[in-house]
Every structure is written in C-alpha cells, then in structure tokens.
Amino acid sequence: MAHLLGADRVTLALGTRTLLDEVSLGLDDGQRIGVVGPNGAGKSTLLRVLSGLQEPDDGRVTRAGGVRIAVLDQRDDLLAGSTVLDVVHGSADEHEWATDSRIRSVHAGLLGDVSLDADVATLSGGQRRRVALAALLVRDDEVLVLDEPTNHLDVEGVAWLAAHLVERYRGSNGALVVVTHDRWFLDAVCTRTWEVHDGTVDQYEGGYAAYVLARAExxxxxxxxxxxxxNLLRKELAWLRRGAPARTSKPKFRIDAANALIENEPPPRDQLSLTRMATARLGKDVLDIEDASVAYGDRVLLHDVTWRLGPGDRVGLVGVNGAGKTSLLRLLSGRQQPTTGRVKRGKTVQVAELxxxxxxxxxxxxxRVIEVIESEKRSVVVGGKELTAAQLVERLGFDRERSRTPVRDLSGGERRRLQLLRLLVGEPNVLLLDEPTNDLDTDTLAALEDLLDGWPGTLVVVSHDRYLLERVCDTQMxxxxxxxxxxxxxxxxxxxxLRRSATATAASPLDARAPTEAAPAAVSTADLRTARKEIARIERRLSRIADQEAVLHQRMSDQATDHQAVIALDAELRALATEKDELEAAWLEAAEIVG
Structure with missing residues (x-):
C-alpha cells in the first residue's frame, strides 16, 4: 500500500501539559482509522497536526507528494449569506457535478431535506453539519480527516455516512481518519484504531470491538x-533495607537496579466509576400517556399518542429530526403539558431528566465542581456506605484538582458528567436521557452503560447512538x-x-431539477387510517400481553413446588408467546403501509 502521510517523533505541548510526546505513526492508502481516547487527551490536536493545520513543537509530519487532505473540524465555519449550493459546490457549473452518480448519492444521503438555494444561516445544527460533510464528500481528496462527523446526525444519517465511507475508501481509493465516540460507527467503518492517551498513541487492528478485546488482552x-x-521490586527494596551498617558495602549495580524499578513505576491511568446510588422505590403505576397530542400552531408533532411506562421498563426512542422526541420526554418529565389528552404519574415517581x-x-x-454537588447533597449512601460530595465527584473522574475547577472552565465532556452526577444524587426512579452520549469519550460511555445495566428504575433514552440503545434498552420505539x-x-x-421504504420514491433536490418517472400509486387515506388503527390496536394488545406475562412469571415463582400448576402456567405463557409473534408480524405489515 502507498504511504500517504505520517508523523515522525512529533511532540506538542499545551501550556505545561504534553499532548503528544514523540509520537510516530503512518497512514497508508486504503486504511480507515478510528481515533479514540479520553476527552482532552489530544485526539483533535493529532488530527490538526497530521492535516497541517497546526505545527508540532518538535518532530515532523511527512506527506507524499501531491496528497490532498480534506478536514471536517468540530467548529461550524459556514458563513451566513452563503447558500447550500455555494458551500457544497462553490462556483462550479451545474453540469460539472449533476451527472456524477457519487455526487448525486451525497445529495440524496445528506441533503434530502435541504434546499440548495437556502441560506446556511437559516438551517438547523444538524442540517449545517450535513452541509459541511457534503462539501467534503463531493470533493476528490486522497485523505479525509473527520472530527466528530456524527455529531447532530440522526440514526439514519449515521448509517448512510458509514455505508458511504466504507464504499468510498475500499481498496486503494485513499484513506480516512475519523475521531468519533460512536462505537457502532467505529465498528462499521474502521479497519484500524488509534488510542490517544498520556501523550502516546497505541495502535490496534480492527474497529471498536477488536480494539476493546485487544486492549483487554x-x-x-x-x-x-x-x-x-x-515481586522483583519487593525483593530489591527488602535487600536495600537489610541492616544500615552493611548498606555502604552493597554492590552499586544492585542499588541502581532497585532505584530504576522505583523510577519506572508507571503513572496510573485515569479511573472512572459511575456509582449506583440508592433509587427511590417505584410503585406499580409509573407514567401513562393517554390520547395525548402536541401541536405548535398548525404543526402537529404528536397525535393521539397512548403509551404506558411500567416499573423497570427500558425503552430506546429513535426518530427523524423534528419528529417530537424531545417533546415526548418533556411530556414525561412534566415540563410540558399536552395540547389534548393527559399524562398520569404514579404517586412514588421521581423523574430526573438529562x-x-x-x-x-x-x-x-x-x-466549583465540588460546590455544585454539595449544593444538591453533602453526602449520599452508596452500597451501605456514606460518601461525601468530594468522594462522589472523585468517583466520577474529577480528581482533587479538577473538583476545585470552576464550572465555566470545564470541557464539554466534564460538563456532561457533572450534569449526570447532579441527577443521580437526587436518587430518582425514572431516568429520561436526551442524547446522553454527546461529548462523552468511549471509556466514559462504557462506564455509563455499566451504571445503566444495573439501574433498577424506569429508563427512557433518546439517542442516535445505536451501540448504547442496543446495549442498555430492552425495547425500541x-x-x-x-x-x-x-x-x-x-x-x-x-x-x-421503515425510513428507506418511506423515502424510496421521494425525489432528492438534485432530481427535482429534471423530469422524473411517475411515482408508484399512493396508499389511500382510508388505508392509512385503517393501518394506523391496526397498529394502535396491536400495540395496546402487546402491552397487555407484557403485563400478563409478568403476572404469569410471578405466579410460577410463587407456585414453583406445584408441578401441575407450573405446567398449566407454562402453557399459558406459550400461548401468549404465539399470539405475540402473530401480532408483531401483523404490526410489520401495517407499518409498511403507514411507512
């Protein structure tokens, strides 16, 4: 494989902190590199150094002759007054790009809901991010450097981007370097992983799963x-301590060896432990949304939604941007009232919303960080032991120095962790998490998932992070x-x-400029109404089946010594399972009609 660029003993410090310490690595044609590491470890700095946007203090960056590098920064540099067309294609004439199938794919994948004539200042954060991505992907650079490209993208956008990058950088078509905390994306796209920590870069073969296994090994x-x-250290130190009178006669090489062992003691890696705090007991009734609608003027976000959340339910919520996910969380938290319908809350419910x-x-x-937590609670009981606020913030990764840091000086990831800690000290029994993975590094995400694995309350998560949803949630909606x-x-x-089916016949902005073939016949309004009613009926029945199954399992536990009773109850469970399979198949058929 051809060498494209590399770092040779690169060193760079920020103030008194060394981010890169004599780092050497290379990027070859056909490689797709995922960059991970703790927040603040130097991942973005490494990308800027490799791409030539920042000069190292020492060492050098080498590039093959003529290599072109495209960079997506975390900063939003789109100028107000520019149209989407200006940003993506500049002054190029339409005929220069309109016939390119790769460019048409980028338009369809990223700009499907964006007018090419729109001023970028009028776009949402997610739309601006997609426009910036499209501007890079329509180019033909050998090296693509992306810093958090999945920020502000929904699940659908992340899936499209992953498929596009894999296809584009297959074989010898250039190379990709990407910083992201999206573990699913890392696994889907990357062939190698670079871990940045403590001034060094460790290299691993494979994506995120392979990286985790290799790091564990x-x-x-x-x-x-x-x-x-x-063991050797203990022996050497014991030898040094034997009898002060004899110490001066000890061989110098033994003393030097013992001192070397002490000096080479490696510093401990930062440890992070999200603590499972006490959770207030939940009653049988948690949160019930009944025939609720939410409208803003003529725009209806939620229409006659009925949803029952029970104790211990763990639900992941996905959806297109602007579909009402955050509004649904606001209904559950009580921060918003429905336009019509109602939300019932159990008497023991204590909701916390991130x-x-x-x-x-x-x-x-x-x-300061410690003062923020002390203002909530000065101590909390964890595992039968009382912890002070100072001990608590230390477990969440704020060492003594960082716990004294003013909130205004915290990084995005540290602010996110502080938000989470403020919620947990209140000992809630219902957690509502709106995009909890934003600004968190992969190690913090793993700690968060470990915490949520043992969460005994009710959990609702809105996220574009498929890895998180599939890891901690039992069902998705x-x-x-x-x-x-x-x-x-x-x-x-x-x-x-479902989204692919819904958009299969929709014309992209590019296609709208030319005549299109006739679209398939639309589903009638009556059919849509019937399908929606069928979906609502099935979902109500599935909810009742879940309740029945819970009751049957409890009865089996209570009558475990009654063999005949257990057999009868097991038969009822099997019948419910069969009905549930049939209902889910019918639900899929109705969902295809609704789209």
Whole structure:
C-alpha cells in the first residue's frame, strides 16, 4: 500500500501539559482509522497536526507528494449569506457535478431535506453539519480527516455516512481518519484504531470491538508483567533495607537496579466509576400517556399518542429530526403539558431528566465542581456506605484538582458528567436521557452503560447512538414524523428499513431539477387510517400481553413446588408467546403501509 502521510517523533505541548510526546505513526492508502481516547487527551490536536493545520513543537509530519487532505473540524465555519449550493459546490457549473452518480448519492444521503438555494444561516445544527460533510464528500481528496462527523446526525444519517465511507475508501481509493465516540460507527467503518492517551498513541487492528478485546488482552498481559515486576521490586527494596551498617558495602549495580524499578513505576491511568446510588422505590403505576397530542400552531408533532411506562421498563426512542422526541420526554418529565389528552404519574415517581442543553450549567459558572454537588447533597449512601460530595465527584473522574475547577472552565465532556452526577444524587426512579452520549469519550460511555445495566428504575433514552440503545434498552420505539409512536420489534434496523421504504420514491433536490418517472400509486387515506388503527390496536394488545406475562412469571415463582400448576402456567405463557409473534408480524405489515 502507498504511504500517504505520517508523523515522525512529533511532540506538542499545551501550556505545561504534553499532548503528544514523540509520537510516530503512518497512514497508508486504503486504511480507515478510528481515533479514540479520553476527552482532552489530544485526539483533535493529532488530527490538526497530521492535516497541517497546526505545527508540532518538535518532530515532523511527512506527506507524499501531491496528497490532498480534506478536514471536517468540530467548529461550524459556514458563513451566513452563503447558500447550500455555494458551500457544497462553490462556483462550479451545474453540469460539472449533476451527472456524477457519487455526487448525486451525497445529495440524496445528506441533503434530502435541504434546499440548495437556502441560506446556511437559516438551517438547523444538524442540517449545517450535513452541509459541511457534503462539501467534503463531493470533493476528490486522497485523505479525509473527520472530527466528530456524527455529531447532530440522526440514526439514519449515521448509517448512510458509514455505508458511504466504507464504499468510498475500499481498496486503494485513499484513506480516512475519523475521531468519533460512536462505537457502532467505529465498528462499521474502521479497519484500524488509534488510542490517544498520556501523550502516546497505541495502535490496534480492527474497529471498536477488536480494539476493546485487544486492549483487554494487553491489560491482562501487563498485569502479569506488573505482578512479576512488583515481586522483583519487593525483593530489591527488602535487600536495600537489610541492616544500615552493611548498606555502604552493597554492590552499586544492585542499588541502581532497585532505584530504576522505583523510577519506572508507571503513572496510573485515569479511573472512572459511575456509582449506583440508592433509587427511590417505584410503585406499580409509573407514567401513562393517554390520547395525548402536541401541536405548535398548525404543526402537529404528536397525535393521539397512548403509551404506558411500567416499573423497570427500558425503552430506546429513535426518530427523524423534528419528529417530537424531545417533546415526548418533556411530556414525561412534566415540563410540558399536552395540547389534548393527559399524562398520569404514579404517586412514588421521581423523574430526573438529562437534557441536551449543557448551557443549563451556565448559571453555576462561578461555582466549583465540588460546590455544585454539595449544593444538591453533602453526602449520599452508596452500597451501605456514606460518601461525601468530594468522594462522589472523585468517583466520577474529577480528581482533587479538577473538583476545585470552576464550572465555566470545564470541557464539554466534564460538563456532561457533572450534569449526570447532579441527577443521580437526587436518587430518582425514572431516568429520561436526551442524547446522553454527546461529548462523552468511549471509556466514559462504557462506564455509563455499566451504571445503566444495573439501574433498577424506569429508563427512557433518546439517542442516535445505536451501540448504547442496543446495549442498555430492552425495547425500541420510533417517531417517524407523522405524529405516531411505533414499537420496533426489529430494533434500530427495522427503523432504518421503515425510513428507506418511506423515502424510496421521494425525489432528492438534485432530481427535482429534471423530469422524473411517475411515482408508484399512493396508499389511500382510508388505508392509512385503517393501518394506523391496526397498529394502535396491536400495540395496546402487546402491552397487555407484557403485563400478563409478568403476572404469569410471578405466579410460577410463587407456585414453583406445584408441578401441575407450573405446567398449566407454562402453557399459558406459550400461548401468549404465539399470539405475540402473530401480532408483531401483523404490526410489520401495517407499518409498511403507514411507512
């Protein structure tokens, strides 16, 4: 494979902190590199150095002659007054790009809901991100460098981008380097992983799953080596301490060897532990949405939605941007009232909501991290032990120095962790998480998932992170933009299938400039209404089946010693399972009609 660019003993410091310490690595044609590591470790800095946007303090970056590099930064540099067409294609004439199938694919994948004549200042954050991505993907550069490209993209956008990059950088068509915290994306796209930490870059073969396995194996090997080193260290130190009078006569090489062992003690990696705090007991009734609608003027986001959330339910919510996911969470939290219908709350329900708005901490900007938590609670009981606020923030990755840092000086990831900690100290029994993975690194995400694995309360997660949804949620539901809430027996993949079906005949902005073939006959209004009623009926029945199954399981547990009773109850469970399979098949058929 041809060498495209590389780093040779590159060093770069920010103030007194060394982000890159004599780092050497290379990028070859055909490679797709995923870059991971803790927030603030230097991932974005590495990308800027490799792409030539920042000069290292020492060392050098080498590039093959004529290599062109395209960079997507985390910053939004789109100028107000520019149209989407200006940003994506510049001054190029339409005939230069309109006949290129690859460019048409980019338009369809990223700009389907964006007018090419729109001023970029009028676009949403997600639309601006997609326009910036499209502007890079229509170009023909050998190296593509992307810093958090999935930020502001929905599940559908992330899936399209992954498929496009894999197809484009297959074989010897250039190389890709991408920083992202989206583990599903890393697995779907990347062939190698670079982990940036403590001034170094460790390299692993494969995507995220392979990286995790390899890192675990390295840790196991390192622990074995460390155990042997510690045994040797104890022997050397014991030898040095034997009898002060004899110390001066000890061989110098033995003293030097012992001192070397002490000096080579590696610093511990940052440890993060999200603590399972006490959770208030939930009653039988949690949250019931009954025939609720939410409208803003003539725009209806939610239409006659009925949804029952029970104790211990774990639901992932996906949907197109603007379909009403955040509004649905606001209904559940009580921050918003429905236009029609109602929301019933159980008497023991204590809701905590993690919003996307990290600016909510701005009013606390002058407080230190420890003071923010102390203002909520000075101590909390964890696993039968009382922890002070200082001990609590340390478990969440804020060491003594960072716990004294004012909120205004925290990074995005640290602010997100502080938001989460403020929620948990309140000991809620219902958690509503709106895009909880924003700004969190992969190690923090793993710790968050470990926490949620043992969460005994009710959980609702809105996220574009498929890895998180599939890891911590038992069921998925979707808002497709038509005001209805659907169950997804097939999970996120079923949601993507439904979206592909819904958009299969829709014309892209590019196609709209030329005559198109006649679209297939539309489904009649009566058929749509019938299908929607069928979906609502099936979902109500599936909810009742879930309740019946829970009751039967409890009865089986109570009558475990009664063999005949257990057989009868098992037969009832099997009958319910058969009915559930039939209902889910009918649901899929109705969902295809609704689209």
């Amino acid at each position: 390295r840790a196991r090997t390192a622990s074995t080596t460390e155990e042997k080193r510690q 919003t996307q708005d990290v600016e909510e901490l701005d009013e606390l900007a002058g407080l 979707a808002l497709l933009g038509d005001g209805l809430l659907r169950q997804l027996p097939g999970g996120v993949e079923q949601y993507l299938d």
